[in-house]
Amino acid sequence: MTATVKSASATRRVAFSLWPGFYFLQSLLINTALGYGVSLLYAAASCCVLLVLWQLAPRLQKTLTGFWTLLAASYYPFGQTWGAPNFNTLLAMHATDVQESAEMLTLFPWHSYAVSLVILALGAVALWRPRTARPRWELLHSAALVFSLVCYFILPVHNYLTGWGLTLLETGYPTGRFVRDVIISNQEVMQEQARMKQLARQKDAWTLVSVKPRYHIYVVVIGESARRDALGAFGGHWDNTPFASRVKGVFFQDYIAASGSTQKSLGLTLNRVVDGKPQYQDNFVTLANRAGFQSWWFSNQGQIGTYDTAIASIARRADEVHFLKDGNFEASKDTSDEQLLKMTAQVLAVPRSQPQLIVLHLMGSHPQACDRTHQQYREFVQSKETSCYLYSITRTDNLLAQLYQQLRDSGESFSMAYFSDHGLALKQRGTAEQYLAHDDAFRQNFQVPFMVLSSDDTRHRLITARRSANDFLHFFSQWTGIKTRELVSKYRFISGEPAGKVSVTSFKLQKVDYNRLGNDLFTGADPKLPGFR
Template identity: 35%
Template structure:
């Protein structure tokens, strides 16, 4: 009888030991995944396992550190599953999100994301029941404590704590928050200097003006300017002015947009004197709608200008790649703003043709089929941008008020040979990196005019002022004379002669493997 009882006890103890070991191992993997790391090395699992084995044996550490850590993982798991580990984008999204956006985020999450926190809490409950109710003596855990301390010290003395996912998580929170504060400080600097525009406002005070800022669109792939596939069917037939010899200021968004939307002669940018403050000086209400980033190293220059607008609407609180939101999501808030105002400037900053091109289609089938998938999606983003312009144009028509719609791309792209295949990516050495479209549509245009006069985006503000009938009396525009000949572009702190750049080939359709 005693033998039978002893065997049952040993069996129960053995089963409990196996179960606890299994729970610890599963919890170690799940908790690392919950922190936003989708691949864990053996050392990361070992470190987490040692923490779960040692710290809970001391009740104070269990309640002050381990259980709160489980709760943190449960809360962060849905965020980590979608966005990964903490970053300035994640931190800024958390800091900037309001109650309505938080509610929309919760509703938009996949069902899986709701199950992940439940999994963490279930593991915590199981471990508490089977392991922590009768923890082993602290002395028995000394070897595990020593191993834990040894691992942490070995990484600390070699300044490699960031290579451990657990410590990197908390380091990333700290550095991400620091970066966020620095970038918010940069945005606050936007108001450090006041604009000094003095203008004679337009006689027409009931007009709306829209600027759509495109992304990564080369002019030579547009059917509007002769490409043999119908990449821009709406722009091909609508009346307006279409500039066939317009170039951007630089070959990337970071450098191009501030030099387009604010006064600049090259390296220096007068952020205060920009197109937004010019419109406000002329009595317009200003709006900025963006599907690009709010903060982020590449987004801050545009956001500094956006900060001057009366109202701002960003689909992304992080950087441009923090969410794959659709450009079409800008149209409803834009339509609402049109109803509330009849004399405004509305800037819509879209993702357009930003790499990854297929991601820009948001699940839609490419409109064209090349042997090169990258090019198929790239040309299809032109169709999407063309349709975005069409829908914006229709919304303006519905107001039955005078309007002008400007569209330009911030820069182009160039062909790169990667692994024997050609891809369109950023570059600075070709004319096509700067040859972008400029389109001006209006309520009273009666002709479809192609304008071959050379223009530079350095003179966009003068062009905007002329098109909106704003007369600038101060500051003097003499220093910003039109670049009609010998146009230059900004390349990494230098101004280069545009005409001296090389030509990049355009991919033309092949009847054997291409259709649209």
């Protein structure tokens, strides 16, 4: 009898000794899945929390385990690509339609989903753990409780000692940080959207000084997700821009986007910005309208609502607006940028006395690029998605060539500007699953093409002076000949004059010195990247 009791006790002790290791592995995967990187300290602390809760409140422990398992498994692919939740990820969630969401799910490599399944499997095992007799409170439990509490207070105490104040809700535990970041970022997005809607309905505050347009037709083509080093015309290693590489015009070799995602970048680019905040009523469309231009906005991106995204807010100020996609499920079918040329052809076919502003907003090279190119590419480069991305650049180049010819055929004087909203970063570099996605850690996330083609250009001109999208309205004012008191330019945009220091806005809404960012080169010089030339 005594031997049987000892054997059962030994079996329980062996089983118990396995659970700390299991909880540590589970905690490490969950914490990493939430986008905060690998932290052995907080993985151990989370493990201790699970051990203590199993001793004191096993039902609560299983409830929390189930919740965090589902959340971590769902978020893992996103966390590995975009990191922890921030203003940009919550803004994207608000502004993404059904089609873009479906495309996003096919963007991630298969092994991301494999890890998600592992997280789910570990969670299932943890939920299966039977609760038999109440175990004794042992020294291990006391040590786990003390260690978990110490780890909880590490970050609050550190913040207090460095002068940031004592905030107990700001813990270093990834699960706690995740909840806090989601709540705060979502509040910031909601506040910004409420401010945008309020300002978007207000009358613009432009005060005109003079209007002297040089051309009769002005066209702004807003590209999507085109990083500059992917274009042959801007130094890329692929001859994928036959039109832009040869056409006469002005090409900016060092133009820097305002931010790394569409809504935030264009919100800072196309609106007047005061104290870091876009004034949505004062944008380049309302400036043109105020100057007596007739304005047109044609978009291949979803609008979702009238004022619920920064871009829709600007677009709705144009005299004529048309979206190929409305943003709802029924209307989110695949549409081609080339369909926008039918609209420009109709506008240009009718002679008009007013100066014209035509805006085209493309889907361009938005991930997944293979959906943009209908799975087609011309040259295989490392992976199918990378190959499609380079070919999507060619398709945009072809659209620009057709639009340029339409303008020439109109017989009117014209000037056409093209730039991309932001670049992308290479993910899963050097593998067969390599793809490109939004990021804000590298210079290439902000290095985008910018060119201006006019009816009176006589040569292919390169400008190497650095320019910032934060100064786009100054360019627009000089380009269109619209002078206003609210825009006082310090330099000529189309020139070699220096423009000063350039900052970009991170996904956490922080101003970052562009020169301090790292590099994510797309040159093909790395011997570890087979398939590049």
